[in-house]
Amino acid sequence: MSKILHGSVAALLTAVLCTGLNAQEQDEKQESKSAVELVQAEKQEKKQEKVKKEKQKKPPKLEATHKQVQAFKPKYDGKPIALNTFCVSDRGEILACVGGTNYVPVQKDGKYEMKAVQQPALLQFYSHELKFIKQIKLRFTPTAINVDKSGNIYVGGDGKIAKLDREGNELLTAGSPSLKAEKELREQIKKNLEKQYKETMLTYKKQIERLEKKIAEIEEVDEEERTKRQERRLKSYQAQLKSFESSSKTMANFYKPTDERIEQSIKEAKAIKSIAVNDKDVFVTCAAPGTYGYEIWRVNQKLEEPTRVLENVSGCCGQMDIQARGEHLYVAENTKFRVAVYDRDGEEVSKFGSRTTTGQQGFGSCCNPMNIRCCDNGEVLTAESSIGHIKRFNAAGELIAYVGRARIGGGCKHVAMGHDTERDIYYMMYQDESSICVLRPASEVGETLAEKNAKEAAEGLGKKVVGSWAHVSEKKEDKKSDKGTASGAISTAALTSFKSFELQKDGTFKYKFDSNIGIGWKFKWVPVKQEGKKLWLNLVDEQDITTMSMVVELKSDDELIAEVKFSTSSGKKRSFKRVKEKTETDTSTKSEDGEKK
Numbered sequence: 001m002s003k004i005l006h007g008s009v010a011a012l013l014t015a016v017l018c019t020g021l022n023a024q025e026q027d028e029k030q031e032s033k034s035a036v037e038l039v040q041a042e043k044q045e046k047k048q049e050k051v052k053k054e055k056q057k058k059p060p061k062l063e064a065t066h067k068q069v070q071a072f073k074p075k076y077d078g079k080p081i082a083l084n085t086f087c088v089s090d091r092g093e094i095l096a097c098v099g100g101t102n103y104v105p106v107q108k109d110g111k112y113e114m115k116a117v118q119q120p121a122l123l124q125f126y127s128h129e130l131k132f133i134k135q136i137k138l139r140f141t142p143t144a145i146n147v148d149k150s151g152n153i154y155v156g157g158d159g160k161i162a163k164l165d166r167e168g169n170e171l172l173t174a175g176s177p178s179l180k181a182e183k184e185l186r187e188q189i190k191k192n193l194e195k196q197y198k199e200t201m202l203t204y205k206k207q208i209e210r211l212e213k214k215i216a217e218i219e220e221v222d223e224e225e226r227t228k229r230q231e232r233r234l235k236s237y238q239a240q241l242k243s244f245e246s247s248s249k250t251m252a253n254f255y256k257p258t259d260e261r262i263e264q265s266i267k268e269a270k271a272i273k274s275i276a277v278n279d280k281d282v283f284v285t286c287a288a289p290g291t292y293g294y295e296i297w298r299v300n301q302k303l304e305e306p307t308r309v310l311e312n313v314s315g316c317c318g319q320m321d322i323q324a325r326g327e328h329l330y331v332a333e334n335t336k337f338r339v340a341v342y343d344r345d346g347e348e349v350s351k352f353g354s355r356t357t358t359g360q361q362g363f364g365s366c367c368n369p370m371n372i373r374c375c376d377n378g379e380v381l382t383a384e385s386s387i388g389h390i391k392r393f394n395a396a397g398e399l400i401a402y403v404g405r406a407r408i409g410g411g412c413k414h415v416a417m418g419h420d421t422e423r424d425i426y427y428m429m430y431q432d433e434s435s436i437c438v439l440r441p442a443s444e445v446g447e448t449l450a451e452k453n454a455k456e457a458a459e460g461l462g463k464k465v466v467g468s469w470a471h472v473s474e475k476k477e478d479k480k481s482d483k484g485t486a487s488g489a490i491s492t493a494a495l496t497s498f499k500s501f502e503l504q505k506d507g508t509f510k511y512k513f514d515s516n517i518g519i520g521w522k523f524k525w526v527p528v529k530q531e532g533k534k535l536w537l538n539l540v541d542e543q544d545i546t547t548m549s550m551v552v553e554l555k556s557d558d559e560l561i562a563e564v565k566f567s568t569s570s571g572k573k574r575s576f577k578r579v580k581e582k583t584e585t586d587t588s589t590k591s592e593d594g595e596k597k
Helices: 002-057 182-219 228-255 259-269 449-459
Strands: 066-072 083-088 094-108 111-126 132-137 144-147 153-157 160-164 170-175 272-277 281-287 294-300 307-313 322-325 328-333 338-343 348-352 371-374 380-383 389-393 399-405 417-420 425-430 435-441 467-471 498-503 508-513 523-531 534-540 546-556 559-566 574-579
Touching: 066 399, 083 144, 083 417, 083 425, 083 435, 094 144, 094 153, 111 153, 144 272, 153 272, 160 272, 182 228, 182 259, 259 281, 281 322, 307 328, 322 371, 328 371, 371 417, 380 417, 449 523, 449 534, 498 559, 498 574, 508 523, 523 546
Parallel strands: 272 322
Antiparallel strands: 066 435, 083 094, 094 111, 111 132, 144 153, 153 160, 160 170, 272 281, 281 294, 294 307, 322 328, 328 338, 338 348, 371 380, 380 389, 389 399, 417 425, 425 435, 467 498, 467 574, 498 508, 523 534, 534 546, 546 559, 559 574
């Protein structure tokens, strides 16, 4: 009895003790949990405070001060002529460098080829009202131009520089300051090309050897003992090896320092990309012989006493713009997303700018700013290719105004710009169309024709094309995969061939190409204009860059023909049918007695 009682008491004491311990543990856990929650709450509060401060620091978005009102095309004998570059004189005249040898895309057998077109090399003068004044024949294709404070004009191209008075009369001519004697230049180019060839071939050789080693390691394993993963890797390595071997042959032919390649490089070495002028100096951007970089040279205003100021300057897609003001040289270092300021001897003084995919403070797209201009008050104007932005920065590199956006289409290219200070008109070059975009003060313009057309298109055919569309083949088409070339480039045909696409109400554009070319671009579709049953729309990416455009012709509510344009090339017109959404009736099944399940 006593043992039972003792046992019961012990059990009771144990239970009470356990209950107490459990309660204590729960309290400790609760306290620990509360402490963790408190720490997390403090962290969240600090995070919110940081975000709040960053928002306070972030400058407000600037509204555009100007709007594009038109695009102007220089002409010769009543027909459009190739525009190479331009600038605005101190009198507000547009000085357009046009003609010469230019290459234009020509469609042949469904493919595009670049064809050389010869036109007269001219310097044309247009008024601020875009009326033709006069033109002057030049002895070289003009590719760079600028004016000094006296109105004198400096034009460069094909290894030559000419100084003209404000009326266009020739005062001086000289050779490019970077060019040496023909024999010395040829030897330098050959040496540089041979170096490039060896380095390129060595890179491919190492990659091929690496892949061959990996393939050999897997092949040493008996086929029956290989894992599925090894089999997949083997196929992948073999495909890569085949691609590298093919690319190696292509690059070998491209980089091999043949006589033809040397002659082409000599021609490229004569290229003059930009000219900048201050009170006493003329700066010239020249192609570095036998390389893809640039050199910046300085001569006096008699085009004498050449001095190399900067070398090994990189520029994207053959673009390198410079300007000068006072004692300083301003360089649009587009691959570094900045404007750099140097003294006349090439010593860096300051710089501003950074890369951004959103906002206005930095520069976006592939590489920007592409072109710049200096103002008399120390401010700097920048122009961005692809995006079309024009911005104004003060002397300290702070953004003080967002001028506006020119409709120039996507792609890295020359976007020469100018500003008529007396009339407050801005200009930007649209290279693809050989035209100049004209931007006037928004307060004077109001709603532009382009804005009106876009609004009508959005409310009209824009609503009718919303939905999913699938390509309908009317005949046997080439089933070969069009992924690209041996070097990995994707063909224009592949980029302009949609298998299906969807135009969503919120502006999202979803798509599938004919070939699985592995591009993950995200697009918005933006109506541009409509005429009858035709709708023009742009496909813009996350940086608001027009990457492609489409012309859609509605045949009925459920049928349309679409033509896609990428850069200057258009794809074939294709028929599409609306993909109707499945209704409940479509997806339901019936039982044997005929009733829906």
